[in-house]
Amino acid sequence: MSRWWPRSLAGQAIALQVVVVAIVVLAGTALALLDARRDGDAAARQQVVGIATALADSPSTAAAIQSGTATEVLQPMTEAVRKATDIAFITIMAPDGTRFTHTDPSQIGGHYLGTVEPALRGETFSEVYTGTLGPSVRAVAPVHGRDGRIVGLVSAGITQQTLAQRWRAQIPVIAAVTVGALAVSSIGVWAIRRRLLRQTRGLRPDELRVMYDHHDAILHSVSEGLIVLDRDGVAVINDEARRLLGVPPGPVRQADLPDFLRSRDPGVRDEVHVTDDRVLVVNRSGVTGGQERSGRGIDSDSEVVTIRDRTELQGALGELSSMQVLADSLRAQAHESANKLHTVITLVEMGRPEDAVRFATEDLALSQQLVDRLSQAVREPALVALLLGKTAQADERGIALTITEDTQLPTDTVLSGQEMVTVVGNLIDNAMDACDRDDPWVEVTVSQDDGGLLIRVADSGPGMDASTFEKAMQRGYSTKPGDTSGHGLGLALVAQVVRRHGGAIRADVTYGSVVTVTLPI
Structure with a gap:
């Protein structure tokens, strides 16, 4: 048989x-x-x-x-x-x-x-x-x-x-009806056979079962999020994609996905999106000839989306960036210190030791005073290192960066050290980029009391209106002239941290362009 x-x-x-x-x-x-x-x-x-x-x-x-x-x-x-x-x-x-x-x-x-x-x-x-x-x-x-x-x-x-x-005498009529029914049925069966062959590509039932088992195992075991979108909505979504997007178990509609996945945009490569909790890298590609390429009947209007989590990497990059800024500042200061040391030696050789001592201690006193003040007022080492590094960086760029006397931060803060570096570092970077080149200055205040945490960064720039500020908190928007890279993540990352802790961020123009972040305890 x-x-x-x-x-x-x-x-x-x-x-x-x-x-x-x-x-x-x-x-x-x-x-x-x-x-x-x-x-x-x-x-x-x-x-x-x-x-x-x-x-x-x-x-x-x-x-x-x-x-x-x-x-x-x-x-x-x-x-x-x-x-x-x-x-x-x-x-x-x-x-x-x-x-x-x-x-x-x-x-x-x-x-x-x-x-x-x-x-x-x-x-x-x-x-x-x-x-x-x-x-x-x-x-x-x-x-x-x-x-x-x-x-x-x-x-x-x-x-x-x-x-x-x-x-x-009725047998010929009945026989004719029987033959007609068999003929129509045969045509229908032949059409069904053609369609089944096209859909299953001639595979045996055991082969289809093995293919499905492998497909299901791969779908749920890959470390990247995977979504297949078709004209009817979400055709396939794996466990990792549900976790990254916060989608509950059960059927998923396209309306349940974040805004950046609701529209068709095939061909996107390594696009970064910031959600309330994560920084995601998204790749999208269209399916061509899906009827021939897949036995599941996915049509050519389908789109495959892969999602990678860059949240921890982005935080590590932020800390690394702050450390790099501090290292660059120390390297620049070492070079400057060498010049000052040569000047001191020359003054001594010229028989002017009093002038040499006065010259050597003036800048040292100012730098040490800033270090001592920040170390006593701010109990978060990562933030101290960041502020010192940004101060040196601003000095190199000819920008007057002031850390106000109101800056006070206890040991038990609302934000972790990594989150503090993300928020303050990005706000200072944006302020230094946006300040007026004819009168460049930046002012930073970080304080926490019983009412909550306050972070205020002001600069001499023209500031942003409400609509521009909203766009600046979205992924890929940059206010830098000529910046079309689509990788403006500074304010988007700040907004992500603020939303996660139930805080607020606003921008206004008073004595300068001021961005204020408030977080409840």
């Missing part, structure tokens, strides 16, 4: 359909033939009952029987009726069964073969009985005289051979 039984899913499905269709059509044909025979028998019974009743109720029949001229009067009439109705016989008889008429004249005067008792009781009935013409369906009706007595009986019948010929 395994030799001829199809191996592909399409072949097996079609073979089963052919078997089912053949059984259904043949069973329907048999039922149609049986129904035709049953309907023929029922119609025959109705016909003979009607003829027998009509003749029995005719006044001329009773009159002929009572006058003694039954054969002469009724034989021609019954034969005419028999031929007109195409039945086998019409027999009119006396109550004792003596025939007055018969299809075969030689049988006239003989005794009727069949049941007459119900008719003698005044009932009209039908039965199947074998008489002189063979098995027949016959009906017997009583003939009543004027006084109500039964003066005779009328029997009409159709042979079963005639009935068989009648319903067999």
Whole structure:
């Protein structure tokens, strides 16, 4: 059996359909033939009952029987009726069964073969009985005289051979319908086979099962988020994508996805998006020829989206950036210190030691004073390092960076060291980029009390209106002239931290361009 039984899913499905269709059509044909025979028998019974009743109720029949001229009067009439109705016989008889008429004249005067008792009781009935013409369906009706007595009986019948010929005449029609049904079914089965072959690519059921198991295992085990979008919404989403996007279990609609995934944008590579909790790298590609390339029927309007998590990497990069700024500042200061040391040595050699001491201690006192003040006021080492590094960096760029006397930060802060570096570092970088080049200055205040954490960064720039500030807090927006890289993440990362802690961020223009972040305790 395994030799001829199809191996592909399409072949097996079609073979089963052919078997089912053949059984259904043949069973329907048999039922149609049986129904035709049953309907023929029922119609025959109705016909003979009607003829027998009509003749029995005719006044001329009773009159002929009572006058003694039954054969002469009724034989021609019954034969005419028999031929007109195409039945086998019409027999009119006396109550004792003596025939007055018969299809075969030689049988006239003989005794009727069949049941007459119900008719003698005044009932009209039908039965199947074998008489002189063979098995027949016959009906017997009583003939009543004027006084109500039964003066005779009328029997009409159709042979079963005639009935068989009648319903067999319907066999060609039934056979034609059967052949037509098989033809239409075959065309439908062939069309289904073509579609199944195209959809399953001729794979066997076990191969499809293995493919699905592998697909499901890969889908849920990959470390990247994977989403397949089609014209109806979300076709596929794996566990990692649900985790990164915060999507609950169950069916996912496109409206449940973040805004940046609701529109079609195939071809995007390594696009960074900031959500409330994460920094995500997104790649998108369209599916071409999906009907041929996949057995799942994903069409050419589909789009495959992969998502990678860069949250921890972005935080580490922020800390690394602050450390790099501090290292660059220390390197620059080392170079400057070398120049100052040469100046001090030269003054000593010139016999001017007092001038050498005064020159060496002036800048050192200012730098040490800033370090001492920040170390005492700010208990977060990462923030101290960041502020010192940004101060040196601003000095190199010719920007006056001031850390106000209001800067006070206890040990137990609202933000972690990494989050503090992200918020303050990005705000200072934006301020140094945006300040007025004719009068460059930046002012920083970081303080925390019972009311919450306050971070304020002001600069001499023109500031931003509300709509521009909203855009600046979105991924890819930059206010730098000529910056089209689409990687402006500074304010977006700040806004992410602020939203995560239930805080607020606003921008206004007062004594300068001021950005204020407030976070509750």
